[in-house]
Amino acid sequence: MEQLPPVYCCHCLDCQTWSGSAFAEQGVVREDAISATGPIVDYRFTSPSGSESHQRLCGTCHTRLWNTNSARPGIAVVRAGTLDASDGLQPKLHIWVKRKQPWVVLAGDVPAFEESTSAAEFVAILSR
Template sequence: MAIEGGCRCGAVRYRLTVEAMPPVYCCHCLTCQTWSGSAFTQQALIGEGQIEVIAGEPEVYVNITASGSESVQRLCGTCHTRLWNTNSARPGVAVVRAGTLDASAELSPRAHIWTKRMQPWLVIDEGVPAWLENAPTADFVAVLVKK
């Protein structure tokens, strides 16, 4: 299945080659709040090789994280929408900004992380797993891959 997405102005478009809509999670950490200019980010994890740029060319911004890993951000050079990133700490994995998917209204978060930084006016649905900081990897993967 092919799922398309792109930036706000339409200068950069991409396609995901996936079996189904990717599972998404929300991150409420201060970095994500600052990057997005909002209360949290909604993100999907997919294989880096599953993304194909189909129009335009994303700009690249490299950020060295607090842990020393290299986070490579892809964004539109015109409207500056962040589209996806990769991180040297997770080779082969891409983190897609779920709001940039054309079908983003079909997505529902399966998990929330860094809720200790969550805005006090937000409410997470009961039954959706949430962690105060990063989730343990095995637990996080289990939540994201469940059918």
């Protein structure tokens, strides 16, 4: 990936569990923009909505790298902390803040949503 993607933070309980942290910081990119070297494991499962999720993990350390979902063809969600220049990322929005840990303080100038937001608003904010 040549350019850092726009990122958001999700504070839902699933993201807390999957990341092993207080929230997940994720970037949205075209699936064909991703390249990785080394062994990649593809963990697949069917979500409650019926879509198929593909979680890509490092085959050596099992760090979750990115995922795709049949409900969003051609789009990938990259774990922002796995990017080489992750220290240059600034989240553009926070979702599921009603589930955030009480000690997490959000910047007042970054949009925050109690739950999720509409797909159109999500894309508009990330595109700014």
